[in-house]
Amino acid sequence: MSTAYHSHTDGETELVKMCLEGYLICMTGEHGLSGCLWLSYGVTLTTISLSIQLFLRELAIQVLKLHLKRAQNRMKQQGDKGRSERTFEVGDWVLLKLQPHRQVTLRKDKQHKFSAKYYGPYKFWKGLERKMVKHRNAVVVYVLIECTNGTLEDATWERLDELIKNYRAFNIITCVYQSGAALRLLSENSSKFDLLLVDCSIDDVDIHAFLRETKNMDVLSIVMSEQDDDGFIINAFKSGAFLVMKKPLTMEAVSHIRQDVIRERIRKRENHRNKNRNLKVESQEIGTQENVNLGSKRKDRGESSKQATSSNYKSNLVFHWSEDDNVRTMKKKTCVEWTPELHAKFINAVIQLGEGSKSSADNIRSRCYPKNILDLMAVPGLTRMQVASHLQKCRKEKWKNDEKLSSDFTSKRAIGRKFGCMPSIQIYQHDQEDSSKPIGFNLSMKGWHQKEVNHMTNQTERGPMMTRLNQRNIEQCAGYTPFSFQSGYGSKQDEGFDHILTDTTLDYIQPDAGEGVNHHTFSPDTSDDFPDFLRDLDGNGPNDNLIAENIAEDRSYGTPADEVSFG
């Protein structure tokens, strides 16, 4: 056992140690993408090779031993000889699981040796819950080794997530074998990661796709590779890599990576502070109020300070978030880059939503809207606004192309288009109408369904927007002012537009609000400042003594045993 990790370079070993110290590292792997280790200061998720797993386990055992020893000494000093049982405190490491649905609890028997006890699934979850209730503030090292088929049931993740959320355990180490699962974990918690370390092999073709998938996440992507030729490096950079390192990693390289992580954290914190300063003043008030409340609670519990100090063993970290940061992550300020993968997802969603699909006009009405697209894409971290912006761009492009393609305005529909919501203006001579209504143009929405009446409500659906500039365009194109708008916006404009809409048979529906859309993956944004994936981070991060202290004292989310049900 002790030699399990010797096959790894010192650099990788050091990385693992950094993980356990709270630094975030992520490696990932599937086939060639082997040996991935996901770490964060908050939650540590790993996709690692078996040897590293063994090392991790060994390391965790060592850590546990160390802390047990310390606890023992503490008890001796306090003269509490009667209690031979191990007690957990803030900062303790608990090794909970080593095999699928097998829990290994390390216990110290009378001979001062450690033995493992195995539990089945039921007892595993029950025991995990119990431990989390009892030792809520313990730093938990959780090693989860996947089943041989490589997939972990969703129920497992759900339970795990629930436990983490409810009990605010942190420092979780999870081992999975598939990069897909790793990717999911990263994307769902991208804000919790600082660094993505990808260990890839030469024959791996998916490395770039993987990098592009993670490109928009706010993590540094570092590629470890056997090869380091220019072509590979260039491709990696194009795919979004931050750095390419040739294997094997050296200690020096690790120290550099560490600096990158630290710098990135500083940057994030500064950015967040600036943003906070500009935006939120009232939130600070809320924060201080919370502190006051906590302070009052502190008086009630005398041992809390002791618990807090016992977590100081982590304070020898070079850097961690300062206490005054209520939220330790910030909204990603980097632009979302619409990588081919992301765009493909987008296109896929658009097609599924049936934009411009009038042929397969089953019951599926077109509902190609940013929100629906977002739901369908199920890309964590992506906001509706970004989708809308991209949609706008795509429609604009399409519009341009259509203009180019169909120089004659008689062709109603462009062929082979993918987008068609953008209202395009078609000019034609209005013969039938007499000059009483000198309408020299018509509105046409290429690709949109023509106006239909919603038979359920017997109402017409929403049409395109008419704005001042849109109106200006119409004027420019048709040389005609459809309605007077000298009084600006208001009911008059609406009247004018309504008039046109109702008098013109070429109206356009806006699709139904999708009722059958599954939105299991993305809960709606209630705030653009902090998207969902950045929320619920308070108190989840270790290395923050104040947070740990708060957790130690805050019993408001105590008694969660009833909230989590284990069937």
Added chain:
DNA sequence: GAACTAATAT
């Protein structure tokens, strides 16, 4: 008030 699109800002 949420969400959409057009338009503008970066």
Added chain:
DNA sequence: CATATTAGTT
């Protein structure tokens, strides 16, 4: 230029 952000609208 590509996105983010705002503004006007339903």
